[in-house]
Amino acid sequence: MDKFVIRMENVCAKQFPESHINFQAASGDITAIVGSNGEGKTTLTRILAGIVPRVGGKILIDGRQLDIHSITSAQRNGIYMLQESLQLFSGKSIMDNLLLGIEELIFHKRLFYPAKEKKEAVCRSILKELGLDLELNQPVDRLSQGEKCLLQIGRVLLCRPKILIMDEFSASLTNHETRRIMNLLTELKKKNICVILISHEYPAVIRHCDCVSVMEQGEITESYSRKELGDEAFVKRVLSFKKDFSYPKLPHKPGKLLFAADHISSGNLHDISFSLQEGEILGIAGIVGSGRTTLIQAISKEREITSGHMYYAPVLERSGAISFLPGDCGSQTLFTGKDLSFNITASNVRKAARFHMVSGQKLDLYARDFMDRLNIRKVSCHVPVEQLSRGELQKMLIARSLHQEARLYIFDEPSSYLDLMSRSELYNIYNALLSRNASIILISSDFSELIGMCDRILLLKAGEQVGLYPADTITSDFLYSIL
């Protein structure tokens, strides 16, 4: 593919009517777009991919104006976008997931379907390129998150993209999986593909990206190129966005026993034993199929155990004493069509009730308070949830969980999609919860987060408990080696 530069000139987005986007990315480079939650990163890339309309401005490749008004028109110009959540055809095979819907494009099908052997050969070759050693007829459901992400990239590669946009693909991947995908993207540079990446993962940006653009309030405010600045100055610039990020874990003394699992089994989970004290954070590390979800369903009494015993302290018996924050922005638990205030306070409406009357004003005040604490920058708490960015949605769900005033919080990948400042704020909230004798069970694919914030870490692999370690005695590398 020939070298090219794609430019957005004075493009305006509906959400930021006062701002103009001026952005450019070159073929053979990985360009990262960084910035806090809600600054317009996703909006920019969605305009480029024809998912949302632009208001004014131009999109050009090497000076030639592109007519992008829909996903199809963007794809016709070679622009493909992988959105935040992984979207595969569940229950279908790897081959189906690679080819469904794009066979015509790949095989230039006219009258006849391509021979099965031809399709298999194409799929095998792309799997090889992706570094995946998988059977073509295997269903995708049991693949790891990293493999699923690679497969989606493979599907796009079959369409021979000029520009590949990836929006926060690493949110629920382990650092190891993220590294694997970044290595693949680095290989794509040799084919002159232009990769545009939205990421809050600064280590990946520092290691692999050639250019970085900073987005604030719907505008690109700064852009840096590794080639122009040199390696050292480039790294320094990127690190300056990271500021003083560290895990603000405060020392605290665990209190009474709050919960214990004694040799429990359920579904694919076998013989798990651990305890949790008041004021403690227990981390759970494990990859897909490790039994993490089954375990939290059992603890939150959504699933029966088949053997063993679970102890709940009396304080956990009251309704609302256990709060569960589901992973992947809890898309199942959103009250769509309702506003932020409703969605935040739905977990504890009684808090604003007096003589069986609920005060809407009071609910709004609670919602506003959480919006300030979690930096959800919206003028009103009556904004519909559909109008939130991914990070803002995650903060809203965290706020809902906190509003429940539970004693045991089960957080599944809570920091996914959060910018660094919001992560720091979340960790301070953990400290505040612990000081009030609440406890946390934290599930995370980010091993450094587990080590940085937890007291102990339970390791699960294929439904078995493979270890329970004090967090300050282990390293991320040790966790990778075991899991």
Ligand SMILES: Nc1ncnc2c1ncn2[C@@H]1O[C@H](COP(=O)(O)OP(=O)(O)OP(=O)(O)O)[C@@H](O)[C@H]1O
């Ligand atoms: N459908 C919509 N209607 C109106 N406003 C929206 C809509 N979708 C998003 N917004 C707002 O537009 C702004 C930019 O959102 P966008 O998703 O582009 O941010 P982002 O930088 O990608 O954030 P994040 O890091 O949280 O994913 C946010 O303030 C968001 O609340």
